[in-house]
Amino acid sequence: MTTPHTSRPLKERQREEREQLILDAAEALLVEKGYHEMAMDEIAARVGIAKGTVYLHFPSKEELLLALTRRDMSNFIATIDQHLAQASTPAAKLAALVAYQLNAVFGSRFQALIAISQNPELRTRFIDQKSQFALQRQQLEERLTRIFEDGKVSGDFAADIPTPVLVSLFETTLAAHRYQQLVTEHHLTVEDLIAQVTRFFFKGVAAETPHERNPQ
Amino acid sequence: MTTPHTSRPLKERQREEREQLILDAAEALLVEKGYHEMAMDEIAARVGIAKGTVYLHFPSKEELLLALTRRDMSNFIATIDQHLAQASTPAAKLAALVAYQLNAVFGSRFQALIAISQNPELRTRFIDQKSQFALQRQQLEERLTRIFEDGKVSGDFAADIPTPVLVSLFETTLAAHRYQQLVTEHHLTVEDLIAQVTRFFFKGVAAETPHERNPQ
Amino acid sequence: MTTPHTSRPLKERQREEREQLILDAAEALLVEKGYHEMAMDEIAARVGIAKGTVYLHFPSKEELLLALTRRDMSNFIATIDQHLAQASTPAAKLAALVAYQLNAVFGSRFQALIAISQNPELRTRFIDQKSQFALQRQQLEERLTRIFEDGKVSGDFAADIPTPVLVSLFETTLAAHRYQQLVTEHHLTVEDLIAQVTRFFFKGVAAETPHERNPQ
Amino acid sequence: MTTPHTSRPLKERQREEREQLILDAAEALLVEKGYHEMAMDEIAARVGIAKGTVYLHFPSKEELLLALTRRDMSNFIATIDQHLAQASTPAAKLAALVAYQLNAVFGSRFQALIAISQNPELRTRFIDQKSQFALQRQQLEERLTRIFEDGKVSGDFAADIPTPVLVSLFETTLAAHRYQQLVTEHHLTVEDLIAQVTRFFFKGVAAETPHERNPQ
DNA sequence: TATGAATGAGGCTTCATTCAT
DNA sequence: CATGAATGAAGCCTCATTCAT
Numbered sequence: 001m002t003t004p005h006t007s008r009p010l011k012e013r014q015r016e017e018r019e020q021l022i023l024d025a026a027e028a029l030l031v032e033k034g035y036h037e038m039a040m041d042e043i044a045a046r047v048g049i050a051k052g053t054v055y056l057h058f059p060s061k062e063e064l065l066l067a068l069t070r071r072d073m074s075n076f077i078a079t080i081d082q083h084l085a086q087a088s089t090p091a092a093k094l095a096a097l098v099a100y101q102l103n104a105v106f107g108s109r110f111q112a113l114i115a116i117s118q119n120p121e122l123r124t125r126f127i128d129q130k131s132q133f134a135l136q137r138q139q140l141e142e143r144l145t146r147i148f149e150d151g152k153v154s155g156d157f158a159a160d161i162p163t164p165v166l167v168s169l170f171e172t173t174l175a176a177h178r179y180q181q182l183v184t185e186h187h188l189t190v191e192d193l194i195a196q197v198t199r200f201f202f203k204g205v206a207a208e209t210p211h212e213r214n215p216q
Numbered sequence: 217m218t219t220p221h222t223s224r225p226l227k228e229r230q231r232e233e234r235e236q237l238i239l240d241a242a243e244a245l246l247v248e249k250g251y252h253e254m255a256m257d258e259i260a261a262r263v264g265i266a267k268g269t270v271y272l273h274f275p276s277k278e279e280l281l282l283a284l285t286r287r288d289m290s291n292f293i294a295t296i297d298q299h300l301a302q303a304s305t306p307a308a309k310l311a312a313l314v315a316y317q318l319n320a321v322f323g324s325r326f327q328a329l330i331a332i333s334q335n336p337e338l339r340t341r342f343i344d345q346k347s348q349f350a351l352q353r354q355q356l357e358e359r360l361t362r363i364f365e366d367g368k369v370s371g372d373f374a375a376d377i378p379t380p381v382l383v384s385l386f387e388t389t390l391a392a393h394r395y396q397q398l399v400t401e402h403h404l405t406v407e408d409l410i411a412q413v414t415r416f417f418f419k420g421v422a423a424e425t426p427h428e429r430n431p432q
Numbered sequence: 433m434t435t436p437h438t439s440r441p442l443k444e445r446q447r448e449e450r451e452q453l454i455l456d457a458a459e460a461l462l463v464e465k466g467y468h469e470m471a472m473d474e475i476a477a478r479v480g481i482a483k484g485t486v487y488l489h490f491p492s493k494e495e496l497l498l499a500l501t502r503r504d505m506s507n508f509i510a511t512i513d514q515h516l517a518q519a520s521t522p523a524a525k526l527a528a529l530v531a532y533q534l535n536a537v538f539g540s541r542f543q544a545l546i547a548i549s550q551n552p553e554l555r556t557r558f559i560d561q562k563s564q565f566a567l568q569r570q571q572l573e574e575r576l577t578r579i580f581e582d583g584k585v586s587g588d589f590a591a592d593i594p595t596p597v598l599v600s601l602f603e604t605t606l607a608a609h610r611y612q613q614l615v616t617e618h619h620l621t622v623e624d625l626i627a628q629v630t631r632f633f634f635k636g637v638a639a640e641t642p643h644e645r646n647p648q
Numbered sequence: 649m650t651t652p653h654t655s656r657p658l659k660e661r662q663r664e665e666r667e668q669l670i671l672d673a674a675e676a677l678l679v680e681k682g683y684h685e686m687a688m689d690e691i692a693a694r695v696g697i698a699k700g701t702v703y704l705h706f707p708s709k710e711e712l713l714l715a716l717t718r719r720d721m722s723n724f725i726a727t728i729d730q731h732l733a734q735a736s737t738p739a740a741k742l743a744a745l746v747a748y749q750l751n752a753v754f755g756s757r758f759q760a761l762i763a764i765s766q767n768p769e770l771r772t773r774f775i776d777q778k779s780q781f782a783l784q785r786q787q788l789e790e791r792l793t794r795i796f797e798d799g800k801v802s803g804d805f806a807a808d809i810p811t812p813v814l815v816s817l818f819e820t821t822l823a824a825h826r827y828q829q830l831v832t833e834h835h836l837t838v839e840d841l842i843a844q845v846t847r848f849f850f851k852g853v854a855a856e857t858p859h860e861r862n863p864q
Numbered sequence: 865t866a867t868g869a870a871t872g873a874g875g876c877t878t879c880a881t882t883c884a885t
Numbered sequence: 886c887a888t889g890a891a892t893g894a895a896g897c898c899t900c901a902t903t904c905a906t
Contacts, residue, residue: 034337036252040901050867052903061901118334118393121250164402165412172392178384186380196381204420231890256876266892268878277876466769468684472880482888484882493880550766550825553682596834597844604824610816618812628813636852663869688897698871700899709897 019057021047023068027112035122062125072113073136080143090151095198101174102194114175141167158207166205173201235273237263239284243328251338288329289352296359306367311414317390318410330391357383374423382421389417451489453479455500459544467554504545505568512575522583527630533606534626546607573599590639598637605633667705669695671716675760683770720761721784728791738799743846749822750842762823789815805853814853821849
């Protein structure tokens with residue numbers, strides 16, 4: 001995706017392309033069936049190569065998943081940065097992120113990240129043991145932290161909610177695997193859903209005006 | 217937990233107790249490592265019995281997980297009903313649920329349900345194929361649906377958010393595995409966290425008039 | 433069956449009766465499903481006792497089968513002796529045996545012996561290793577040997593067929609598990625079948641008259 | 649055995665050869681120990697390959713046995729057809745079969761078929777459930793049926809014995825696992841034994857001349 | 865480099881046997 | 886004696902990983 005296509009030798013470009021195809025297949029399988037059912041055999045079959053070839057690119061199933069995570073995280077952060085650069089106020093930035101992420105929920109890329117983050121099996125394997133993932137996760141949080149702290153200063157967000165809590169609420173609200181179901185079963189459009197969730201989130205984190213009362 | 221300890225023969229009580237211990241061990245392993253790593257061998261080892269003994273209680277690994285799900289769902293719904301009976305207004309009921317569930321997040325019971333619901337491998341196996349799970353899930357949603365619809369009538373909740381969306385937002389907000397981390401890493405107390413999340417949620421779903429009422 | 437009912441204490445008589453019931457159940461299972469599928473659990477269940485009780489009578493599954501074999505062999509030999517005592521000429525003796533055995537084919541007792549003799553699994557286990565079975569087998573063969581040698585002297589049977597071959601032909605002809613099928617599928621009566629097989633066998637082993645043709 | 653060695657690629661030939669080796673090992677084990685004791689582990693060990701490799705050729709133990717049965721049945725029928733084509737009269741055909749089969753008794757191939765046919769466990773599994781086996785069995789019976797009916801017309805065989813009975817008598821007479829023992833223990837040559845059994849069978853099924861005596 | 869056949873550790877499940885009650 | 890819960894060895898099968906071609 002961000003691969004330069006010109007300056008490198010053909011062989012290496014082909015290699016890179018195939019690597020992406022392998023990751024794509026792995027991602028699809030991961031979302032469909034989970035980590036254990038994501039068999040090396042089937043990954044290779046979907047790409048149309050031999051199983052051994054997968055091992056020429058990734059030394060183990062675990063490393064393959066790590067690479068997948070790195071790629072998706074990396075793409076994810078890069079896309080976020082683009083959105084952030086285009087919006088001005090913290091609230092506008094957040095709104096852009098919300099829209100982007102909810103759209104992403106319906107693509108497999110983001111679901112793979114969710115699957116990895118939420119599956120205890122994978123969490124143990126990755127978050128706890130491998131620093132790369134933690135690093136990227138941290139990059140993501142830094143961006144959100146900055147937005148929320150800016151927004152507190154500008155009066156957009158409730159200053160009495162600790163920023164880590166805001167970040168968590170943001171991630172939580174957006175990481176919902178159930179939204180998909182809402183669209184399918186309750187006949188909402190994706191646009192409506194985005195609008196509703198966005199409004200919900202902004203009302204929830206808004207700085208309280210004198211007229212609002214504390215619900216507790 | 218709800219087992220009567222007096223009227224039944226000793227043997228049966230012991231059997232029931234052991235069954236609970238097996239489910240407890242399975243639950244812990246499921247949360248720690250996921251379904252595949254939850255080996256029958258290790259379940260037995262944790263309970264301190266032989267592998268074959270597990271099979272005297274549950275005919276297969278899959279049935280063991282189904283039983284675990286049934287138990288946890290059942291306990292979960294029962295506890296929720298208790299909370300609902302004690303609160304009066306819809307907002308108060310929700311507040312009770314929020315507090316209960318967030319507390320539950322820190323116990324394994326609820327995490328197991330989340331693990332089962334979110335793991336694609338298990339979702340396929342259970343939600344799609346076994347009606348028991350779908351039935352209990354539906355019972356849960358009915359309760360939430362009723363609260364939200366009552367709350368719309370009483371003016372507590374935004375009438376223009378479709379009820380299924382409210383239900384999803386509720387579940388989403390509360391099913392956050394990351395809250396645990398917040399307490400651990402950012403030194404929040406559980407009580408503070410509950411207060412913050414509650415306020416966030418209620419602001420987010422509140423009817424947007426100046427005259428909002430106190431949910432409690 | 434041959435148990436004396438008067439001179440022994442009640443307890444021992446009951447014990448002996450139960451032992452027979454266990455052997456009966458084992459026999460039925462052996463014929464129905466073979467040795468491995470003959471589970472100790474099911475034997476006990478069919479008798480209506482606990483599994484452990486079976487082990488009070490027989491120290492192992494193998495010993496149970498050995499006891500079964502002993503009993504059936506013993507009954508078999510005893511019944512044969514009765515028939516032999518009642519018939520006069522060798523041919524009449526053999527005819528009595530043929531009729532008896534073919535009738536027995538349709539009872540489970542004889543089938544169990546066939547099952548044991550013919551199953552390689554059991555043959556290895558019993559004939560080769562345990563002398564009891566070989567001993568009883570030998571008793572059976574002695575009787576047949578005597579009849580055939582008498583019959584050769586009297587001119588009933590072909591003197592140029594070695595007696596062990598005659599014995600084998602006899603056993604072979606009668607041990608046919610396929611006769612059952614003939615009755616079921618081709619609507620022969622048991623009586624007809626016995627008549628046909630008897631005639632076949634006697635013609636086959638008869639001393640040759642000058643008028644018979646050479647088949648080759 | 650009937651594999652062409654020239655026209656196919658090397659890989660496929662090796663694969664086929666290995667498959668035959670696996671079937672050979674399975675066959676030997678089946679005859680030696682029966683179906684349950686025929687462990688996949690040991691089959692692999694005897695061929696000198698790993699357990700998993702067996703599963704590259706046969707998807708389950710049951711399928712392996714089915715393939716074994718198919719192969720042996722198929723070879724058996726093919727060889728029989730060769731013999732039949734070379735002999736002219738029904739009696740000569742039968743004599744050829746008798747000689748062939750009795751020779752086969754001393755090879756494992758035929759014993760495996762007997763083991764499968766006679767084991768109740770396997771009978772249930774194969775004859776009742778899988779049509780392939782029934783089909784091949786039927787092919788075998790058709791050939792015998794034709795010979796016997798031809799032989800009745802030509803006056804070689806007793807017309808008053810129903811053909812299915814003749815077929816059964818034939819199979820019964822030849823399927824004797826005890827013949828082996830005769831050669832071993834009573835020092836008969838295989839040729840003598842074949843001559844004796846052949847004569848026995850033909851006398852038994854011959855059309856009756858006026859001079860024969862009725863043994864009953 | 866690419867292949868895919870081969871490997872074998874590891875997981876689920878069964879069942880003969882034991883033993884505390 | 887009788888019970889049947891408990892045990893654990895052993896068997897079938899899968900799949901990540903290796904390696905000869």
